[in-house]
Amino acid sequence: RKEVEQDPGPFNVPEGATVAFNCTYSNSASQSFFWYRQDCRKEPKLLMSVYSSGNEDGRFTAQLNRASQYISLLIRDSKLSDSATYLCVVNGPNDMRFGAGTRLTVKP
Amino acid sequence: EAEVAQSPRYKITEKSQAVAFWCDPISGHATLYWYRQILGQGPELLVQFQDESVVDDSQLPKDRFSAERLKGVDSTLKIQPAELGDSAMYLCASSSKFQMPGNTEAFFGQGTRLTVV
Numbered sequence: 552r553k554e555v556e557q558d559p560g561p562f563n564v565p566e567g568a569t570v571a572f573n574c575t576y577s578n579s580a581s582q583s584f585f586w587y588r589q590d591c592r593k594e595p596k597l598l599m600s601v602y603s604s605g606n607e608d609g610r611f612t613a614q615l616n617r618a619s620q621y622i623s624l625l626i627r628d629s630k631l632s633d634s635a636t637y638l639c640v641v642n643g644p645n646d647m648r649f650g651a652g653t654r655l656t657v658k659p
Numbered sequence: 660e661a662e663v664a665q666s667p668r669y670k671i672t673e674k675s676q677a678v679a680f681w682c683d684p685i686s687g688h689a690t691l692y693w694y695r696q697i698l699g700q701g702p703e704l705l706v707q708f709q710d711e712s713v714v715d716d717s718q719l720p721k722d723r724f725s726a727e728r729l730k731g732v733d734s735t736l737k738i739q740p741a742e743l744g745d746s747a748m749y750l751c752a753s754s755s756k757f758q759m760p761g762n763t764e765a766f767f768g769q770g771t772r773l774t775v776v
Contacts (some may be wrong), residue, residue: 645690645714647752
């Protein structure tokens with residue numbers, strides 16, 4: 552079993568749609584969690600951190616469920632510019648692990 | 660804005676040749692990571708440094724890969740000999756804190772795209 556698993560996607564949604572991604576992790580000692588965005592052939596860039604209380608940044612909402620060991624990302628009112636791969640990142644005591652990524656395509 | 664610098668951006672090499680990648684992290688960042696990303700997959704951790712010490716190299720194919728960060732600043736990743744399956748993007752990342760929950764965001768360089776022919 553992989554340490555960090557994500558919905559494989561791809562997700563193809565129309566503009567304005569709401570889309571949600573999930574990610575599960577296996578290491579219960581994991582300490583911090585992030586969502587990164589990666590555009591085609593570019594480096595990953597931080598989208599948002601994920602806090603236990605949940606957090607929101609504009610159209611993006613991230614949530615963490617430590618008991619079930621999963622995190623989620625919700626994108627509301629999708630824009631064409633949201634098309635990218637979204638990577639779930641989990642920091643353990645000694646490392647930083649990525650999920651395989653979920654590809655999102657937002658269509659007109 | 661401070662950036663993680665990587666070079667070269669692109670490298671084409673023949674199999675069995677040696678190849679090296681360089682990374683200069685953001686100034687003051689103690690933690691440095693090397694990742695390999697195959698197209699369509701997520702980044703896979705190869706090696707993690709804390710200052711000049713290796714923290715995790717469990718996924719580094721040590722028969723052909725080596726990494727060093729001698730002075731705890733910049734780092735070099737080497738492959739010798741290169742194989743066709745090594746073709747991938749090699750990403751370097753750095754972060755300022757280690758084992759500090761909530762403060763371990765990593766910043767990535769633009770990567771080195773390696774093609775082995």
